[in-house]
Amino acid sequence: MNFEQFSQGSSFLHRADPRVKIINTAVLSLVIALCQNFATALAGLLIAILLTIAARLSPKQVLRRLLIVNSFNILLWLLLPLTYGGRPVIDFAGIGLSKPGLFLAALITIKANAIILIFISLLATSTVARLGHGLQKLHLSPRLCVLLLFSYRYITVIHQEYQRLQRAAKLRCFRPGTNLHTYKTYAHMLGMLLVKSWNRAARVQQAMALRGFSGRFYSLQELEMNRKDYLMLTGLLLGGMGLFLLEGALK
Amino acid sequence: MHISEGILSAPVLISGGVIAAAGTVIGLKKVDYARIMPTALLSSAFFVASLIHVPLGPGSVHLVLNGLLGIILGWAGFPAILIALFLQAIFFQFGGLVVLGVNTVTMAVPALCCYYLVRPWLKNPKTRPVAAFCAGALAIFLSSLLVALALALSDSGFLTTAKVIIGANVPIMIIEGFITMFTVTFLARVQPEILHLDQP
The missing domain is CATH 1.10.287 (Helix Hairpins)
Structure with missing residues (x-):
């Protein structure tokens, strides 16, 4: 059973430095996880989709993964409109559906999918061995x-x-x-x-x-940041900042 | 029992992260050089256990076994669960980076409770099966309670969802109780040093 089906590939995201990918994933998912506006969430989803396209993964596998992960969101779609309460109620076939509940379920679905796509395109495109090495380098x-x-x-x-x-x-x-x-x-x-x-x-x-193991791993592959890595780090950090500013402006 | 990304509020996420970090630091202090390998391999074993689907009526549920993990690893359960959840996030995208802290807490705190509450009762072969059953069931009950709490604290509109989650976990509690009970009695017979029952 291959657990890391996304880690094999030749796109620049597969080759990028794991440290850059870890930092960018953390920043982008944090901003998207905390946003409350549809515009910010949709912008985040756009970034996520672009990254997924750039990673050149098998669309079938990505979609299958999204389907499994969205099973919890289906539960929210079933429960929240019925139980969330709140005033504006939509009448649907005799059942009162709460509008804020529907909005919340939609917002969560967008946010969750955006974060998962970022996770797939940035982190799952590295093997855990490389990520572990990167984490060690990040102290x-x-x-x-x-x-x-x-x-x-x-x-x-x-x-x-x-x-x-x-x-x-x-x-x-x-x-x-x-x-x-x-x-x-x-x-x-x-x-x-x-x-x-x-x-x-x-x-x-x-x-x-x-073999003289002292509690520390030494990698034969030295991690070295090249110009593309710096470019990606700044680009995605600016993207994260853009989302943050958008969220602030909409408040 | 993962909470996915994008649901919880900032205060819940941050407090989850802080508690998980503190628990992991204490846990790592307890994992000295001699215990690194057993802890690492038991984390992988528990990861594999979470892939086991046990039939329940027409469907099936996957094992969690944080009660058993708590009994065996104690404080080292914090880093072990953190790692297992991180790997699940990388491999299957269950959970994620931002909710990793909260998810670790909802699994590791019940495990730790089992370590302190149930372990003393495991030494006596007479109370062992009942204590092990309680550990398996209690851990799942506490986990579902913590998940429900994290949801309810994020947004009061999640209250019903939280109750549904606790209710849905009742059959899992019973299954986990039985599996933990049989596994502990098996280990006590086959390789008791895993349970390190001689230690205080």
């Missing part, structure tokens, strides 16, 4: 970076181990259903997974100690 706690990189490294391994347990259960005619036997079987598979991870951790620890 995030080295211990947290080591934890992040090791968890990332072993997720695929542990996932394969789980799939092996699952195959073994299937071969023994395990058919999941809503009953205690199913939950017990899953719990034992999970327990086995934890036991395997625990013992693997001990082996990795010994192997790393043998």
Whole structure:
């Protein structure tokens, strides 16, 4: 199972420095997350769409991702107009729908999609290994970076181990259903997974100690900001500032 | 149980971020060099566990298991959950950067509660299954409560949505309770040092 399906590509966003991408994602998502106006949210969505186009990802995969992520928004569309209250009520087939509730659901949907697209185009276009390296260069706690990189490294391994347990259960005619036997079987598979991870951790620890690991990673790829990176950093920071000013002007 | 981006208000996001940062700093202090690998690999194991879908009636739910994580990792659960959520955001875009703090708090604080409230009862084999069941159920209950609180504090119009979320989590509480119970009794038999029951 490939967890990082957006990280392979050749666009300039794939090649950009991870530090630039982390900073820009943080600034843009913060401004969009906190805005209250439709104009700002739509402008943010425009930036997000442009970035997604620039990242040259498979549109099918991006749309599928958006569909899954929007499932929570569907819940909001169902609940907020009925429960938000507030005066201007629209009468729809005998049911009173709250106008502020509808507006809020729409605003949240726009904001959420804008932030997700920025996230996909800026962060998901890097591997976690590169992002971890970038975070380390941004002076995030080295211990947290080591934890992040090791968890990332072993997720695929542990996932394969789980799939092996699952195959073994299937071969023994395990058919999941809503009953205690199913939950017990899953719990034992999970327990086995934890036991395997625990013992693997001990082996990795010994192997790393043998190689003189002191709690810090050194990357062979040196990160170096080039002119394009600086251009992107300033450009997107200006975009974020523009959104901020727009929000201020509309208040 | 993630809150997506774009929903919460600034005060909620900021306080979530501050609490998560404080918890992570304390958690990292407890993760010394010898505990880095177990913590890292258990975070990946819990990440994988969150991909497991367990059948429930006609549908299925995915496991959260923050109660079990809390029992095993204690304070180190904060960085572990932070990392698992960060990876989920990168891989699947569930949650995001700005709500990462709030999402960490809603998962890690219940985990920590389980560590302090339930762990003392795990040492005795007689109370162990009941205590483990309570840990699994309590963690989900507290998480849904915190999610509901974050929504309700952001905008009072979310009150009904918040109640719906707590109600929808009741079956998950029961499932997580059973799974945590069976997993803990399994671990106590197979590899008790994971639960480090001998420690105070």
